Amino acid sequence: MTEKRITARAHTNIALIKYWGKRDEKLFLPMNSSLSLTLDAFYTDTTTSFLPESQEDIFILNGVTQEKKEQEKISAFIDLFREAAGISTKIKVESTNHVPTAAGLASSASAFAALGTSLNELTGMKMDKTTLSTFVRQGSGSATRSIFGGFVEWDMGTNSFDSCAKQIDDASWDIAMLTIPVSTDKKKLSSREGMKLTVETSAFYPAWVAQAGKDLHMIKEAIAAKDFIRLGEITEANGMKMHGTMLGAIPPFSYWEPLTVKVLQKVTEIRGQGLPCYYTMDAGPNVKVLCRKSQAAEIKQILDDTFPENLSIFSGVGQGAYLLTDIEKGR
Ligand code: DP6
Numbered sequence: 274m275t276e277k278r279i280t281a282r283a284h285t286n287i288a289l290i291k292y293w294g295k296r297d298e299k300l301f302l303p304m305n306s307s308l309s310l311t312l313d314a315f316y317t318d319t320t321t322s323f324l325p326e327s328q329e330d331i332f333i334l335n336g337v338t339q340e341k342k343e344q345e346k347i348s349a350f351i352d353l354f355r356e357a358a359g360i361s362t363k364i365k366v367e368s369t370n371h372v373p374t375a376a377g378l379a380s381s382a383s384a385f386a387a388l389g390t391s392l393n394e395l396t397g398m399k400m401d402k403t404t405l406s407t408f409v410r411q412g413s414g415s416a417t418r419s420i421f422g423g424f425v426e427w428d429m430g431t432n433s434f435d436s437c438a439k440q441i442d443d444a445s446w447d448i449a450m451l452t453i454p455v456s457t458d459k460k461k462l463s464s465r466e467g468m469k470l471t472v473e474t475s476a477f478y479p480a481w482v483a484q485a486g487k488d489l490h491m492i493k494e495a496i497a498a499k500d501f502i503r504l505g506e507i508t509e510a511n512g513m514k515m516h517g518t519m520l521g522a523i524p525p526f527s528y529w530e531p532l533t534v535k536v537l538q539k540v541t542e543i544r545g546q547g548l549p550c551y552y553t554m555d556a557g558p559n560v561k562v563l564c565r566k567s568q569a570a571e572i573k574q575i576l577d578d579t580f581p582e583n584l585s586i587f588s589g590v591g592q593g594a595y596l597l598t599d600i601e602k603g604r
Contacts, residue, residue: 277395287553
């Protein structure tokens with residue numbers, strides 16, 4: 274008997290035009306199209322193998338067997354592949370998150386993109402990347418974009434089959450990102466819960482949807498023109514609009530902490546000194562700074578001197594998800 278073990282790696286991505294809100298929660302169809310940058314510094318490695326004699330899937334994360342609730346979430350995702358491949362065998366999932374220790378940056382994007390890429394091979398589906406991104410989407414929306422590298426658009430589409438990701442540009446033109454870890458505490462409200470509350474209650478939400486479409490159009494023009502300043506300006510404005518929608522929710526909420534504001538102010542100050550850099554934030558207090566790769570060391574030094582207890586992490590541009598091994602070994 275042979276044991277097939279398939280390992281895949283996927284990098285996390287940071288949205289420059291945010292995905293914030295679903296129009297279909299079951300299928301993970303978004304309210305607006307989004308655009309991201311894949312990062313090489315943070316990634317997940319996931320190995321899958323069949324468990325022919327087992328009644329249950331097994332999910333091991335960073336060496337720890339996960340509780341039933343987590344297991345069920347993963348099983349529901351694996352079911353998408355099992356159903357499509359016409360198989361019912363249970364599967365073992367072994368996952369390792371490669372994020373700097375305690376940076377609080379573990380991401381569902383790299384997790385589901387790595388798992389989906391591995392399952393695509395294990396189950397023999399061998400779908401192309403675009404189709405695979407529609408499967409991965411149903412694990413976590415942001416994972417859709419981690420299938421590709423560089424600048425990636427997730428087109429909201431019209432249905433489950435065409436709501437997919439595509440690479441817009443490989444971002445190989447002096448692009449980098451710094452992450453300033455403001456807090457490592459587990460967030461009180463997940464992005465999933467936060468976006469749902471915003472869609473259902475925020476008076477500002479319709480304006481967000483209208484603006485996101487315009488921002489996406491403009492950022493694609495900036496990318497096509499390789500206009501870094503314009504890219505940064507649109508990124509910064511879009512991220513803040515998303516955070517603005519949360520203040521209009523009932524009850525209002527925010528992921529910001531006092532230190533977050535200080536970091537944002539510092540980034541603005543650095544820019545004022547002639548070093549172009551632009552901030553963005555997701556559903557948490559950490560700040561990501563888009564900058565030119567050639568100026569990243571200089572900007573990092575200023576940030577680290579100012580916030581010595583919150584040292585920033587440099588990341589270059591990451592590639593799309595890929596298979597690491599395909600070992601067939603005798604047992
Ligand atoms: C603020 O992809 O984590 O990071 O689809 O419910 O799993 P689910 O949500 P998730 O949301 C990401 C929200 C965001 C913006 C973005 O990545 O586009």
